[in-house]
Amino acid sequence: MMATVAAGAAELEAGLGSLTLMYGWWQSFEHFCEPGSNPVAVSRDRSMVLEHAIAHRAAGRKEAVLAVRDGTGWTLSHAVSGAGDRELEASQARKYDNARTGGSRGNLGPRPPRSAVEIVTIDLDGRQPQTWMEIRRPSNTENLGQELHASREKSDGSRKPAFDRVLSVIPGDRVLHWWHRSIVGVSIVAELPFESNDAAVALLRDFVRFDSPVTLDDLRQQEDAVIGAFQETRDDPRWSQFPFQVYNAETDAPTLHGAQQQYFVGVPPELIDAVIGLRARLNAAGDVVDLNPAEMAPAEVRPAFEADPERRRAVEVHAEDVVIQELMRDGFTDIERVGKPYDLRAIRADAELHVEVKGSSIRADAVVLTRNEVTHAADHSTSLFVVDEIDVRLGESGYHCSGGRIRRWDTWEPSSEDLQPLQYSYVLPREYESKR
Structure with a gap:
């Protein structure tokens, strides 16, 4: 299960406190030096963090940075560019470590916005690509298969669960698309999510529309298997929001209703296996992605x-x-x-x-x-x-x-x-x- 942090670094420090060594990376020196900023990703394996940083650092001239945590806090160690990493001199690293704890910022550039440092950290050790489902209203066709977009707050001011879920996706996750009471296709998360105008956004790639959508009627014909997947996963906190509503779940006669009212939910593997042909469709879509000529150029x-x-x-x-x-x-x-x-x-x-x-x-x-x-x-x-x-x-x-x-x-x-x-x-x- 991926460890995520959406605000402040205190929770992250507490969550990693029992570890001896942890490595993490930030988008720039300015991001690292912002007190309380979160790393983009962490791992006990330094090479894994470095590989992730090289692949996902922001384009441009600014270097990303890599730091190590030994139980007492983050210590800067290397700068990262597209070509690899370079070790920082001890005196230089201490200057940035001091800025992170509230000291002088020296010749650092402008402070990044809070939305760029209060991010969800990816735990590369515990998070494998998973499957999600985007649930759209019939009238909503904007950027279908191209991006996920979840606003932060409901009309009453409370935080939307979908906001944090979209921020927790990682590149390689698959997203099923529910539209017009059917699973109409699947796409792949292309890069790390980000915040924009009080919304969580994740860009998608390689959208494949199914020749034959998986309709609600198809699911109802397999109701026992779908409800069985619900019963099997309902106590697992990872799947606290099952993709479909099950009525009378506590009785001997539960029934399958439509999709959840939430915009974005996780899909347990048990549900994928329960729906006839769904895993084959996902695998077939994966074959299309794997054979994409753009990846070979x-x-x-x-x-x-x-x-x-x-x-x-x-x-x-x-x-x-x-x-x-x-x-x-x-x-x-x-x-x-x-x-x-x-x-x-x-x-x-x-x-x-x-x-x-x-x-x-x-x-x-x-x-x-x-x-x-x-x-x-x-x-x-x-x-x-x-x-x-x-x-x-x-x-x-x-x-x-x-x-x-x-x-x-x-x-x-x-x-x-x-x-x-x-x-x-x-x-x-x-x-x-x-x-x-």
């Missing part, structure tokens, strides 16, 4: 890739529609969707044009090309159109696309220097060892 330039096939197709069709309108303005009157090995054939009195179209909902600095697309462009006069930054929204009838930035390259032929291999075909050796 060089870090400097990653090709745009849509994990959800339905969303990807909607983006592709919209991009082609935008390009067709552009070609018509150029005087092409006979335009045909070809598909392979190029997307569009455009004809006017004096020319025939082959067109390759790439679409993306994000800013695209690279695109994925098939072997046939590269070969065709080398052998035929081809124009490349890229339509990126397309606005994609999910409605009751599916994905709706609009807008986009259009760029064009005529007489386009991809050079070998600009091509990066994403996968290889490996021919298996004829000889092998057979083990039974």
Whole structure:
């Protein structure tokens, strides 16, 4: 179970007091020197903390910092950049340790806001990625599958449980999305959550919409198994809020109602196993994520890739529609969707044009090309159109696309220097060892 702290460092100090050595990291020297600030993540394993810091430090020139706790408080030890860590001189470290306890701040930069230092600390030793469920009203489609957003307070001024739950997610957590009385898809937490305008926000990636949603009627047909998962986990504090309401739970005839009124709840593994096909859907979505070509490309330039096939197709069709309108303005009157090995054939009195179209909902600095697309462009006069930054929204009838930035390259032929291999075909050796 992950240890989390949402306010002040006193509780964190008390929670770690029985440990001999603990390592933690902060986003900057200024964050560490703020009295009472919490580390982003902690572990007994220094290498684990360092790896986490390098992967999740804020972009820019400021270094993150790593500190060690020996039972008497945090002591600064290293500065961390994208390239690794460097040890601080003892006198330099003492200066920052003194600032943390209320001493002189010296030449430190501006103080970070309290929301940036009163954060939920991730315990890297005890927290494995888990599954959550976002519960949306039917009318709420904003950024579905793209982000979690939970406000801090209810209308009566009390704190919302969903606020702290969103702040407790970690990269790699999976989020099921409940919408229109169905589990419609799953996404992955992309990075550490943060606070913005009195709300907890976590960015998501690789949203996959299920071909067949898991509806409330589907769950009611498996009512005994779902209620069994509820009964099995109800005394576990990790699952104090079961995703679905169970009426008459204390009687011999409990019944399954709809989803909870809470916006964001944890999903116990027992429930995932109880619902027929749900774990397989999660695993299948994980396969899509694992095979994402963007993860195999060089870090400097990653090709745009849509994990959800339905969303990807909607983006592709919209991009082609935008390009067709552009070609018509150029005087092409006979335009045909070809598909392979190029997307569009455009004809006017004096020319025939082959067109390759790439679409993306994000800013695209690279695109994925098939072997046939590269070969065709080398052998035929081809124009490349890229339509990126397309606005994609999910409605009751599916994905709706609009807008986009259009760029064009005529007489386009991809050079070998600009091509990066994403996968290889490996021919298996004829000889092998057979083990039974």
